[in-house]
Amino acid sequence: MFFNLSLRFKLPLWGSLLIVITALTLSLTFMGQAYDDLKQDVLRSSEDLGLTMSRALIPLMLHDDMWLAFEMVSLPFQENSHTDGMHAESLIVLDPERRVYVSSLPERYPVLAELPTLGREFAYVDKSLGTLQEGESKVLEPPDSSRLFIVLPIIADGVTLGTLLVVHDTSSFWFRFLRLADRALWITLIVLGVLLPINWYWGQRMTRPLSLLAQHMETIHHQLPEALEPGIYEYGDxxxxxxxxxxxxxxxxxxxxxxxxxxxxxxxxxxxxxxxxxxxxxxxxxxxxxxxxxxxxxxxxxxxxxxxxxxxxxxxxxxxxxxxxxxxxxxxxLKSRFLIRQDFDDVRLLVTHEAHKKHVELAWSIATDESLPLASTLVRQILINLLLNAIQAASDGGHVSLRAAMDGDNLLIRVENDGKMLTPEQMGTLFEPFSRFSEQGNGLGLWIIYQIVQQLKGTVTAGTDAGITHFLVLLPLTEQKDGNV
Structure with a gap:
């Protein structure tokens, strides 16, 4: 259904339809007005010709000079041999009995011919002349005809000498009208060619933010929607x-x-x-x-x-x-002594048995001072939990490494294994109790590590890189007091 389309398409389509209807309406109105104006120009031109000719024919008809009258009605057509649609087709002078007195086309409208004998159109004119009042001028348009008849009485001193018919073929000015219509059509096409792309551009420009907003809103039932880009729409409307x-x-x-x-x-x-x-x-x-x-x-x-x-x-x-x-x-x-190098050796001794059970190779690198102002019991617990988790996560015959070194006034501990990688879901709940960090255990080990690190004012992070899972613990020495901690 059209009404169910996205606004990205519906709004430009509505705009395009409105532009096309408006352009066509204006063009048709213009062409209709041009046709009426052209018709009125033709009638005015023919009436002016008829009035001039009727005055000039009065003395000729009074003297019954038919030859000069013929030359008079033929003169306009000799001067305008190439019709442009504005000039009459012919002039016909009728006597008081409505017979042809003289015409510009004697072979078509012979002298003394009665109007009904000249055709259906002239029979209509003859019938209409009988209804006109004396001295009345009128424009006659026979039905189903391409001709116009302008009726002008020829009157001298109140006496009607005859009637002048200015015959105009309406098809002759269609050429001018078609030229105007052709010009209007091209102007309409140019306007449409300019406005329609602009309408589509602005329609897409205005509705794209709404479409993106709708897409983000649709996800709100399943997850938190992402924030929209700030540069998409920067206006204050x-x-x-x-x-x-x-x-x-x-x-x-x-x-x-x-x-x-x-x-x-x-x-x-x-x-x-x-x-x-x-x-x-x-x-x-x-x-x-x-x-x-x-x-x-x-x-x-x-x-x-x-x-x-x-x-x-x-x-x-x-x-x-x-x-x-x-x-x-x-x-x-807690009361505990300072951390010493022997604590690292004790931890290695405690986890070696688990490493041998899984044939895991332990890599050990300790580069610290002999004594560090850190609670040895807590640091040992961190090391044991991290190493046991790493051994458990490592595959049979895999590798686990421990590196401890000084980083300024901090002890930096890094434990790595080449086992199964952490998933994004595991990373999100890694240090929560009962988080199911692995298929085995209850998830308390890492939570305990997190609690201990928090007590020691340090940080603990995890990540994966190039097939290696690592845990990084940073413990500041400056936070500890001298003596027992």
């Missing part, structure tokens, strides 16, 4: 105000969506906080007993070097568990 209102609406919707996302994330974190707080007590009680047992063992039992190393690892592992539980509680104040 109704359409410009509509564009401005749409841009403000999109900004408000995005702000609302962001607030909703933050609220959902806050609710999730609050739920996790309540969950971790409920289990922290249950975990810390047995941990306290284990610490007491290890302390008693170290005081009362003489251990060989291997057993001492094993007990030391157990103690550090239990401390890691306690600090991890504390890290889940965002408001917890």
């Amino acid at each position: 109704e359409l410009g105000r509509l564009y401005k209102a749409f841009a403000e609406m999109v900004a408000q919707l995005k702000e609302k969506a962001l607030l909703e996302k933050q609220m959902i994330q806050s609710e999730r974190m609050a739920a996790v906080g309540r969950f971790t707080a409920s289990i922290a007590h249950e975990i810390n009680n047995p941990l306290g007993g284990m610490f007491n047992a290890i302390s008693t063992l170290k005081r009362h039992v003489s251990l060989d070097p291997v057993a001492q190393m094993t007990v030391s690892h157990l103690e550090r592992g239990l401390q890691q568990i306690r600090d991890t539980v504390a890290a889940l509680l965002v408001e917890a104040k």
